[in-house]
Amino acid sequence: MSGTEILNLFGFKVKEEPISIYSYSPVYRVNYGDQEVVVKRTQKRAASVISYTTMLKDKGINVVTPVKLQVDNPQKYNDTNYVVYPFIEGEKYSGKDNEIYEAGKMLGQIHSCSPVTNVYDLLAYDVYDFNEEEVEESTEAIIHHAHKAGLKIDPAINTKLMESVAIQQELCNANLPHVATPHDYKANNLIFTPAPYLIDPDNAAWIPKIFDLALALLLFHNEHEEAPDRVFTRGEWELFLSGYREHMDITDEEKNFWEMAKQHVFLDEVMWLMAEYEEDWQKLSQQKLFNSLIQMLLNSADYKLV
Numbered sequence: 001m002s003g004t005e006i007l008n009l010f011g012f013k014v015k016e017e018p019i020s021i022y023s024y025s026p027v028y029r030v031n032y033g034d035q036e037v038v039v040k041r042t043q044k045r046a047a048s049v050i051s052y053t054t055m056l057k058d059k060g061i062n063v064v065t066p067v068k069l070q071v072d073n074p075q076k077y078n079d080t081n082y083v084v085y086p087f088i089e090g091e092k093y094s095g096k097d098n099e100i101y102e103a104g105k106m107l108g109q110i111h112s113c114s115p116v117t118n119v120y121d122l123l124a125y126d127v128y129d130f131n132e133e134e135v136e137e138s139t140e141a142i143i144h145h146a147h148k149a150g151l152k153i154d155p156a157i158n159t160k161l162m163e164s165v166a167i168q169q170e171l172c173n174a175n176l177p178h179v180a181t182p183h184d185y186k187a188n189n190l191i192f193t194p195a196p197y198l199i200d201p202d203n204a205a206w207i208p209k210i211f212d213l214a215l216a217l218l219l220f221h222n223e224h225e226e227a228p229d230r231v232f233t234r235g236e237w238e239l240f241l242s243g244y245r246e247h248m249d250i251t252d253e254e255k256n257f258w259e260m261a262k263q264h265v266f267l268d269e270v271m272w273l274m275a276e277y278e279e280d281w282q283k284l285s286q287q288k289l290f291n292s293l294i295q296m297l298l299n300s301a302d303y304k305l306v
Contacts, residue, residue, distance in 0.1 A: 003028055006082055007039055009075040024223070029087055036087035037067050042202040045123055046074045046081040049204045052120040052180055059113050061106070062197040063182075064088065088199050090191035094226045099192060100236050104243030106196045107185055107216060111209060112247040114179035118206040122180055125207040127268050128172040135161045135267075141275040146290075149281040153294065160297050164267040167260050174257055176208040183207055185216050188224040210254045210305070214265035216240070217303060218293060222273075229285040230292035234302045241305070255305045266297050 003018040003026060018028045027040045043049060056063045064085040066073045074083040093099050118124060139158040146153045182189075184203040190196045217237060221227040232240060254261075270293055273280075280286040296303070 006077070009071075009077055009082060010039065010069055010073065010084055011071050012039070032067065032069075032084070035067075038085050038087050038199075039082060040085070040200075040202070042074055042081045042083040043123070043204070044079075044081060045121065046076075046083065048121045048123075049202060050074075050083075052122060052204050053201045055120070056110060056113055056201075061109055061113065062193070062195060063201055064197075064199050083202070085199070088191045088193065088197050090193035090197060092226050093187035093190055093192065093224065095221075095228045095236075097236075097239055099196075100232070100239050101243040102192075102196050103185075103187070103190060103220075104240035105246055106190075106198070106243075107181075107212075108244035108247035110181060110185075110198075111179045111212070111244075114181065118178070118180065120180055120204075120206075122204050122206045125178075125205055125211065128168045130165050130168060130267055132162060132165055135165055135271070138271045138275040141278075142271075145274070145278045145281040148278070149287055151281075151287060151291070154298060156298055157294055160263065161267055161271060164263040168264055168267075171208075171257065171260050171264055174253075176210060176254060176257060176261075177251060178206055179209045179212065180204065180206055181209075181212045183212060183215070185212065186220045186222055186224070187227045188222075208261070209248075210250075210258055210261045211265055213244070213305070214258075214262045215269055217262065218265060218270055218296065219273075221289060225285070229288040231289070231296050232303075237303050250305045258305045259300070262300050262303070263297070266293070270297075 004014050007014050007028060007030060012030050020026045021029050025041055027038060029036060029038055050066060053063050053065050057065050067084045067086055069084060074081045143153050182198060182201040182203060183205040184200060189198060189200040191199055217232060274290055
């Protein structure tokens with residue numbers, strides 16, 4: 001589907017093909033009356049996401065919700081949902097201490113607003129079915145991509161990922177505390193106004209709380225030009241957590257499963273990223289981030305939930 005077709009769904013009459021402001025999916029910035037808006041893809045459970053984010057906004061969380069239009073928003077086309085959000089003006093994340101603290105604080109606020117059950121009918125996390133063949137194929141792809149980029153990958157990554165396969169059922173059976181969450185909480189989805197403002201809540205899901213924290217630890221700096229090309233330092237992670245804990249507690253059970261959770265989220269969210277996107281290995285910043293992620297996987301004990 002062309003960008004003009006997507007925009008015309010919402011009554012934005014355009015003739016020339018628009019240019020996406022995001023490299024990885026169609027995101028179009030257009031004028032609507034006296035305001036600027038963003039048109040983007042959202043998930044299949046669009047109504048669930050909107051109900052959830054509306055609740056967050058009503059509770060004082062800075063999060064985008066659909067703009068009121070003369071047509072329905074979101075719109076569906078060929079089984080894909082598109083939504084129009086306000087364009088949020090502000091500063092991009094740059095890795096400053098106050099930004100890290102405020103980002104952690106916001107995630108704590110978001111988690112603290114979660115109901116105790118999945119009343120918004122968000123997509124429930126159930127990815128506990130990785131197998132050794134997948135890991136072997138992905139590890140081979142990662143080593144191949146790295147070699148083409150002139151890098152050497154520690155083969156111990158394969159052993160660590162195999163461990164993750166072995167522990168996934170234990171995590172599945174652990175009955176960890178779950179939360180409703182945007183589940184893509186990273187720097188390129190935040191604008192600082194100067195408080196953080198969440199501009200992409202469209203991956204909202206019902207997921208173990210520590211999985212969401214692990215995702216923030218691993219990929220907060222991914223796909224962001226102004227962010228450091230590495231994972232958080234230990235001090236930055238402690239700063240992020242200090243903000244988080246202002247609004248949300250972490251249970252002893254979650255602390256006990258934290259090491260497993262980090263490994264599992266790497267298996268689920270990072271392994272495919274490294275294996276599927278060969279072109280990212282040709283970008284120096286992504287090379288450095290990927291190497292930092294591998295070192296994190298192999299030596300993650302310093303990153304605690306305390």
